[in-house]
Amino acid sequence: MNSKYSKENANDVVHHLEYNAERSHLIIPEYGRHLQKLIDQATKIEDDVERNKAAKYIIQVMGSLNPHLRDVPDFQHKLWDQIFIMSDFKLVADSPYPIPSREVLQLKPDVLSYPQNFPKYRYYGNNIKYMIDVANKWEDGDMKSALVKVIANHMKKSYLSWNKDTVKDDVIFEHLFELSDGKLNLIQSSEELLNTTDLLRTNKRVSNKILPVGQPKILSNKNTKTGKPNPIHKNQNRKPL
Secondary structure, eight states, rough: OHHHHHHHHHHHHTTTTTGGSSSOOOGGGGGGHHHHHHHHHHHHHHOOHHHHHHHHHHHHHHHOOOOOGGTTTTTHHHHHHHHHHTTTTOOOOOOOOOOOHHHHOOOOOOOOOOOOOOOSSSGGOOOOOHHHHHHSSOSHHHHHHHHHHHHHHHHHHHHHHHSOOOOOOHHHHHHHHHTTTTOOOOOTTTTOOOOOOOOOHHHHHHHHHOTTTTOOOOOBBBOTOSSSSSOOOEEEEEOOO
């Protein structure tokens, strides 16, 4: 009798097993299936008052699952957006925030324009060419003159990063004239760019701050206070027995 009952009970348990392949898709898996079922049940409640109570209770549960995010700005706003998303936008509740729509959620970002060309002066980079194109669209005035001067100084700095020697301002002005299709002309002007020594010192300071990952630092044997070499002890180079 007991063996027959146990067999029938086991068959009943196996019959009611749920396989993950047969379960519904979790929209936000981080919250788990139990919370997803709570939202599905709240969506089916017909009474508006009870449905709003259930939605607020679920919001509290969602907040308790992420206590480390309570101080994040717009935390409650994010929870309300997530509960509508997890309900597949079927939940009708009085949200204190604007209700998101499926169309806004499915919007895709604009495609980034990757540079496909190979510029003549590659050491200037594509950002310089972009800045020049922007300056060409500006109207003549003090703002445009200041922007052109900034671009020319940045071109000189980039040139010195590539060729750590020196460069005359006339060369930078000619390159600027060529890259701007003749629209930015400083060749005949009396404008002076930053000193080469100052730009090289700036590049060196930046390169010292940004070291490659894993590059070992060279330890100096000199005393940092006196500048003299530290004394070498006799036992320092002693080989172990």
